[in-house]
């Protein structure tokens with residue numbers, strides 16, 4: 001599957017990225033991770049902390065799947081609001097999901113001091129603004145639910161927004177505890193650290209097919225086999241080529257990154273900006289004084305059509321950016337790209353075991369918060385592989401139906 005089109009922004013932001021060999025020959029391990037994107041990176045890092053005998057294989061180069069297109073917004077709040085999660089999954093499970101995201105964000109914010117390559121994770125506030133006046137009541141209710149359950153949220157009126165930003169909107173929720181990152185650097189820094197901690201890493205090594213046995217899985221690659229007691233599939237949207245997820249949908253999404261600006265417009269705390277409309281637009285700044293804008297989702301098309309659409313969708317994103325910040329008129333997009341993007345019908349990612357694949361676990365970070373979900377998955381699956389029970393996995397079950405499930409207890 002061709003995951004990305006256009007010019008990607010992160011390519012040259014990590015000079016001399018670490019490189020890993022191609023697998024030659026047969027090897028054994030306790031845990032094989034297939035995929036060196038955000039999911040595989042988080043998992044390999046977490047496994048290295050417990051000293052587990054782990055191998056990671058990546059068919060391309062590390063970080064060049066859809067992580068390469070990731071715009072690097074790291075948030076507790078989701079595409080699906082807390083209110084909507086509570087309505088769909090019940091209050092306890094809705095809150096549990098948000099609590100897991102909050103814990104994952106805390107762990108993500110602790111990463112920089114622990115890694116040798118700077119992942120450029122910077123703590124940021126977020127502003128979720130009402131796209132139209134009709135959405136204000138929804139935001140008020142969301143604010144009440146967030147506060148009631150201990151999540152930080154401030155309800156901002158139009159005047160508050162005008163005092164902090166160059167634009168005006170009918171209302172917004174301001175929150176703390178989110179972050180921005182350079183996703184390619186994050187993936188490299190995690191895998192680099194995992195490798196230093198004993199995880200064996202192979203690039204340009206594709207898992208071609210598998211034999212599922214009683215005591216483990218044999219993974220066949222072009223030049224060798226891997227005998228693994230357990231496998232974690234972190235293959236991103238390409239997992240659908242192996243196992244169709246009926247509850248998931250793939251679309252095209254687009255993003256731009258501007259040239260560095262002499263100065264940023266009035267933009268409180270360089271917060272992450274997004275809106276209540278669905279599909280939504282989102283905006284962030286970078287440490288080099290650039291702006292990233294994303295959105296303009298549309299139906300999955302042929303790769304050829306997506307390549308053509310990158311330019312025109314990029315222009316439309318630039319128009320949205322200048323509508324918000326008119327002083328940016330004339331600014332150029334230095335990078336424009338499009339990519340496959342996946343979401344689930346009920347708004348939750350998939351993670352955990354699947355009854356048809358013994359000794360196998362999946363990380364499928366569907367949705368706009370794939371990085372946060374990858375951290376949740378790494379934590380829950382590493383514990384599971386170490387023999388701990390993590391009932392929270394029920395929430396993300398690969399075979400779940402849309403109806404509310406009984407609440408699993410959260411662990412500290």
Ligand SMILES: Cc1cc2nc3c(=O)[nH]c(=O)nc-3n(C[C@H](O)[C@H](O)[C@H](O)COP(=O)(O)OP(=O)(O)OC[C@H]3O[C@@H](n4cnc5c(N)ncnc54)[C@H](O)[C@@H]3O)c2cc1C
Nearest residue numbers: 035037038039059065066067071072073207236369370371
């Ligand atoms: C335009 C865009 C913007 C986004 N913005 C954000 C954002 O701001 N914040 C956020 O949190 N998320 C964002 N996401 C979502 C995020 O990118 C993904 O959820 C996440 O990066 C995916 O990581 P992954 O490891 O699951 O997949 P990938 O990065 O695709 O990694 C999977 C890897 O598996 C490898 N692989 C596949 N099959 C095999 C095989 N058979 N053998 C070996 N290797 C294999 C692939 O080569 C690939 O490198 C965005 C996505 C897009 C497309």
